[in-house]
Amino acid sequence: HEQFRSPLPPLLKRGQGEFPKALDTFFTQCFIPPLNKPKISVCMIVFNEEKGILKCLESVSALADEYILVDTGCTDQTLEIAQSFSQKVHIFSHPWQENFAEARNVSLQQATGDWIFILDGDEWLAPESIPFLKQFFSYAPIGLNLFIPKVYNLTHSESYLISEATRIFPRSSVIRYHGLLHEQPYHLSRGFLHQIRLKQVVIWHTGYQEGEKDRSHRLPLLQKCLADPTYNTPYIRYHYARYLLGQSNPDYSSILDLLSECLTESLNNIENPPYPTWFPAPIALVQELSS
Numbered sequence: 001h002e003q004f005r006s007p008l009p010p011l012l013k014r015g016q017g018e019f020p021k022a023l024d025t026f027f028t029q030c031f032i033p034p035l036n037k038p039k040i041s042v043c044m045i046v047f048n049e050e051k052g053i054l055k056c057l058e059s060v061s062a063l064a065d066e067y068i069l070v071d072t073g074c075t076d077q078t079l080e081i082a083q084s085f086s087q088k089v090h091i092f093s094h095p096w097q098e099n100f101a102e103a104r105n106v107s108l109q110q111a112t113g114d115w116i117f118i119l120d121g122d123e124w125l126a127p128e129s130i131p132f133l134k135q136f137f138s139y140a141p142i143g144l145n146l147f148i149p150k151v152y153n154l155t156h157s158e159s160y161l162i163s164e165a166t167r168i169f170p171r172s173s174v175i176r177y178h179g180l181l182h183e184q185p186y187h188l189s190r191g192f193l194h195q196i197r198l199k200q201v202v203i204w205h206t207g208y209q210e211g212e213k214d215r216s217h218r219l220p221l222l223q224k225c226l227a228d229p230t231y232n233t234p235y236i237r238y239h240y241a242r243y244l245l246g247q248s249n250p251d252y253s254s255i256l257d258l259l260s261e262c263l264t265e266s267l268n269n270i271e272n273p274p275y276p277t278w279f280p281a282p283i284a285l286v287q288e289l290s291s
Contacts, residue, residue: 034114038137039065041113041171045103047096049121050076052206057085059124060117063133064088068107072096078121098221101177111171118167119203123151126202133201144172146185146193149201164282166195167203178277180231181221182239191276219243230277234262238281241289259290 042064046053057067067089069082073096082089094106108116115137119125129149141147147168153161166185169175175193177183187193222240225231241258244250259281266280273280 034139038115039113040115040117040137041066041068041111042117042119043068043070043104043107043111044119044121045070045072045094045100045107046074046078046082046121047072048074048076049078050081051122052124053078053081053121054085055124056119056121057082057089059127060119061086062130063117063125063137065113066090066111068092068110070094070103070107070110072103099180101179101183104177104183108171108176113171116169116171118165120205120207122207123203123205126204129201129203132198136198141196144170144175144187144193146195147198147201148195149198149203151203151205153205153207164197164285168198168201169193178231179236179279180225181218182225182236184235184279186277186279189276192270192273192278192280233277233279234266234281235279238262238286245289256290259286262286263290 040063042057042060044056044067046069049056057064065088067082067086069079069089069091071079071091071093079091083091090110092106092110094103096103104118146166148164148166149168151163151165153163155161169185174188175185176188177185185193222236222243225236226240237258241255241262244255244258262281263283263286266283266286269278270280270283
C-alpha cells in the first residue's frame with residue numbers, strides 16, 4: 001500500500017454515511033492512482049451569458065483541459081468573450097429545441113476528456129473547492145458513478161437556496177442526459193447511477209437573482225414534463241413543488257401532499273427503478289422542504 005501513503009482526498013459523503021476514515025480495503029478498492037493525469041472537460045450550454053461567462057471560465061481554469069460550449073442561440077458577446085479567454089475553448093452551435101438534455105448531450109459528444117465537469121454560464125466554482133478537486137482527480141474512483149456538489153443559488157434578497165445536482169462523472173458513451181428540463185445523466189441500459197455527494201465542492205449560481213435572464217420559458221417545459229409519462233418522475237414533481245412554493249399565496253397543503261408523494265415513490269423505487277429514465281427526488285431536500 002505504499003502508493004497510498006501520499007495525501008488522500010478528504011472524505012467523500014456516500015448516501016447518508018461517510019467513506020471509512022481508515023485506509024482500509026474498501027477505500028483502496030474504490031480509489032487507485034491513474035496511470036496518466038486525467039483530462040477534464042468542462043461542458044456548458046450557453047445562451048446570452050456575457051455578464052458571467054468570464055468569471056465562470058476563470059473559476060475552473062486550474063482544472064480545465066478543454067471547455068466545450070454549446071451555443072443555443074447567443075445574440076450578445078458571450079461567444080466572443082469565451083473565445084478570447086483561451087484556446088482551450090471550443091464552441092459548437094446547436095439551435096434551441098426546448099430540450100435541455102439534447103443540448104447537454106451535444107456537449108458530451110464533443111468532449112474528449114476522461115472526466116466531465118458540468119457548469120453553466122451563470123455559475124462559478126468556489127475557489128476553496130479547487131484543492132479538493134485537484135486531489136479528487138488525482139485518484140480514479142472506479143465505476144460509472146455520479147458526483148454531486150452543493151449548489152448555492154443566490155436570490156434577489158441577498159440570501160441563497162441550497163440545491164444539489166450531478167456535475168462530475170466519467171466520460172462514457174453509455175452516460176447521457178434525459179429530460180426536457182432539470183435534465184439528469186443516466187446509464188443508457190441500466191438507468192439510474194449511484195450518486196456520491198461531494199460536500200467539499202461548492203458552485204455558486206446567480207440565475208435566480210432578480211433582473212437576471214428571463215426564465216419564463218421554464219414553466220411550459222415543466223408542465224410538458226408533467227403531462228408526459230416519459231418525463232414525469234419524482235424528480236420533476238419535486239421541482240414543480242419548488243416552483244409552486246415560489247408563487248404568491250402558495251397552497252401549502254397541496255404542496256406537502258405532492259412532496260409526500262415524491263418521497264414515498266422515491267424511497268420505494270430507488271433500489272430498483274421501474275425504467276431507465278426514472279429519477280428519484282433528492283430525498284434529503286424533500287424532507288427539508290416538508291419540515
